[in-house]
Amino acid sequence: MADDTTDTKSSNQMWGGRFASGPDAIMEEINASIGFDKKLFAQDIRGSIAHATMLAHQGIISAEDKDKIVHGLNTILSEIESGNFEFSRQLEDIHMNVEARLATLIGPAAGRLHTARSRNDQVALDFRLWVKEELQKTERMLTGLIAAFLDRAEEHAESVMPGFTHLQTAQPVTFGHHCMAYVEMFGRDRARARHAIEHLDESPIGAAALAGTGYPIDRHMTAKALGFREPTRNSIDTVSDRDFAIEFLSIAAIAGMHLSRLAEEIVIWSTPQFGFVRLSDAFSTGSSIMPQKKNPDAAELVRAKTGRINGSLVALLTIMKGLPLAYSKDMQEDKEQVFDAAESLELAIAAMTGMVRDMTVNTARMKAAAGSGYSTATDLADWLVREAGLPFRDAHHVTGRAVALAESKGCDLAELPLSDLQAIHPDITDKVYDVLTVEASVASRKSFGGTAPSEVRKQIAFWRARN
Numbered sequence: 073m074a075d076d077t078t079d080t081k082s083s084n085q086m087w088g089g090r091f092a093s094g095p096d097a098i099m100e101e102i103n104a105s106i107g108f109d110k111k112l113f114a115q116d117i118r119g120s121i122a123h124a125t126m127l128a129h130q131g132i133i134s135a136e137d138k139d140k141i142v143h144g145l146n147t148i149l150s151e152i153e154s155g156n157f158e159f160s161r162q163l164e165d166i167h168m169n170v171e172a173r174l175a176t177l178i179g180p181a182a183g184r185l186h187t188a189r190s191r192n193d194q195v196a197l198d199f200r201l202w203v204k205e206e207l208q209k210t211e212r213m214l215t216g217l218i219a220a221f222l223d224r225a226e227e228h229a230e231s232v233m234p235g236f237t238h239l240q241t242a243q244p245v246t247f248g249h250h251c252m253a254y255v256e257m258f259g260r261d262r263a264r265a266r267h268a269i270e271h272l273d274e275s276p277i278g279a280a281a282l283a284g285t286g287y288p289i290d291r292h293m294t295a296k297a298l299g300f301r302e303p304t305r306n307s308i309d310t311v312s313d314r315d316f317a318i319e320f321l322s323i324a325a326i327a328g329m330h331l332s333r334l335a336e337e338i339v340i341w342s343t344p345q346f347g348f349v350r351l352s353d354a355f356s357t358g359s360s361i362m363p364q365k366k367n368p369d370a371a372e373l374v375r376a377k378t379g380r381i382n383g384s385l386v387a388l389l390t391i392m393k394g395l396p397l398a399y400s401k402d403m404q405e406d407k408e409q410v411f412d413a414a415e416s417l418e419l420a421i422a423a424m425t426g427m428v429r430d431m432t433v434n435t436a437r438m439k440a441a442a443g444s445g446y447s448t449a450t451d452l453a454d455w456l457v458r459e460a461g462l463p464f465r466d467a468h469h470v471t472g473r474a475v476a477l478a479e480s481k482g483c484d485l486a487e488l489p490l491s492d493l494q495a496i497h498p499d500i501t502d503k504v505y506d507v508l509t510v511e512a513s514v515a516s517r518k519s520f521g522g523t524a525p526s527e528v529r530k531q532i533a534f535w536r537a538r539n
C-alpha cells in the first residue's frame with residue numbers, strides 16, 4: 073500500500089495528542105514527504121541506531137530497550153531493502169514511518185527512541201549523511217572521467233587540431249592539450265567536492281528541536297559512530313542550515329556547466345562539416361526518417377541536464393532565502409531538488425565518460441582544419457620578431473599584409489613564394505617556412521602549460537600522479 077491514504081479522520085499517532093481529528097486530505101497531501109524522503113531510509117536507521125546506542129551508554133534508556141530498538145531497526149532495514157515495507161502517507165515522512173513500524177515490532181520500548189532528539193535534527197542528520205555519500209560518489213565518478221581524458225590526451229599528445237577563440241580558427245593546438253583543459257576543469261570540480269565533504273563533516277544529531285536538550289547526551293559519541301569529524305557547534309544553526317545541500321547543488325551546477333560545454337563541443341565536432349570525431353554506436357542514435365543520420369543525443373541530453381541542475385540550485389536558494397531561524401517546513405522541499413540534481417549529474421558524468429572513451433578521433437580532419445584559416449600567422453609574426461628583430465606590433469602588420477596577399481591568391485601562408493614574402497619585408501628568408509607548418513607551430517609553444525607535445529606530456533604525468 074505504498075503512499076496510501078488510510079483513515080484521515082483519526083489524529084496522527086505520532087504527534088496527535090492535542091488533536092481531536094486528523095488532517096484534511098489536502099493537508100495530508102501537501103504535508104507528506106514520504107513519497108521522496110523514503111530514499112533516506114538507510115541513513116535514518118543508521119542515525120537511530122547510533123542515537124539509541126548513545127542513549128543507553130549515557131544511562132538515558134536501558135540496555136535492554138536499546139537492544140530491542142537496534143534489533144527492530146535492523147529488521148526494518150531488511151524489510152525496506154527487500155521491498156517488504158509498507159510506507160504510509162499518513163505517517164508523513166521516513167522518520168515516522170520507521171518509528172511507527174518499530175512500535176509494531178517491539179512495542180513500548182520503541183517510544184524511547186525519540187528521547188533527546190527531534191525530527192529537526194534527525195532530518196538534518198539523514199540528509200547530511202546522504203549528501204556526504206553523494207559527494208563521495210561524485211568524486212569517484214569525476215576521477216573516472218578524468219582517467220578517460222588522460223588516456224585520450226596521451227594517445228593524442230601530438231595530434232594537431234585548430235584551437236579556437238570566438239569559434240574562429242585561432243592557432244594550432246594539440247587534441248591532447250584540449251583534452252587536458254577538461255582534466256583541469258573536472259579536477260577543480262573534484263576538489264570542490266572534497267572541500268564540501270570537509271565542510272559538512274559535522275554531526276547535527278543532538279541539536280534536538282533547536283535548543284539542544286536537558287538529557288545528558290554525548291554528541292561526540294554519536295558524531296564518531298556516524299563517521300563525522302565532530303558535532304556541530306550551534307543547535308539553532310544546525311537545524312536551520314542547508315548550506316551542505318546548496319553547496320552540493322553549486323558544485324553540481326559548475327560541473328554541469330563544464331559537462332555542457334564539452335557536450336556542445338562534441339555536438340559541433342561530430343557534425344559532417346567538422347568531422348573531428350565520430351561517436352560510437354553505443355552513444356548515438358539514428359533518425360526514424362533520415363537513414364544517413366547519426367545523432368549525438370547523449371551529448372545533447374547532457375547539455376540539457378545542466379539546465380535542470382541549475383534550476384534545482386536556484387530553487388533551493390529561493391526556498392531558503394526568506395526563512396527565519398530555525399527550522400521551517402519549507403525546508404522539506406530541499407530533498408527533491410538535491411535528489412533530482414544528483415541523478416542528473418550522475419547520468420551526465422557516466423554518459424560523458426562513455427562518449428570520451430568510445431569516440432573515434434579523425435586526426436586527418438583535425439590536422440587539415442588546423443592548417444586552414446591562416447592559423448600559423450602568429451608564428452610568422454613571432455619569427456619576424458625573433459629572426460628579423462622587428463617590434464611585435466610591426467611584425468603583426470607585416471604578417472597581416474602576408475595574410476591579405478595569401479587570401480587574394482586563395483592559398484595558405486606556407487604556399488606564398490619567397491619572392492612574395494620578401495616583397496612585403498626584405499628580411500624574410502626561406503627559413504621562415506620551418507615555422508609555418510602546424511607541427512612546428514605547436515612544437516614551439518613550450519611555455520609552461522603550453523600546447524607543445526612535450527609540455528602536454530608533463531601535464532599528463534602531473535595529473536596521473538594525482539588521479
Ligand code: ARG
Binds near residue numbers: 105109191401403405
Ligand atoms: N519531513 C520533514 C522534513 O523533511 C522532517 C522534519 C519535520 N519537522 C517538523 N518539525 N515538522 O523537513
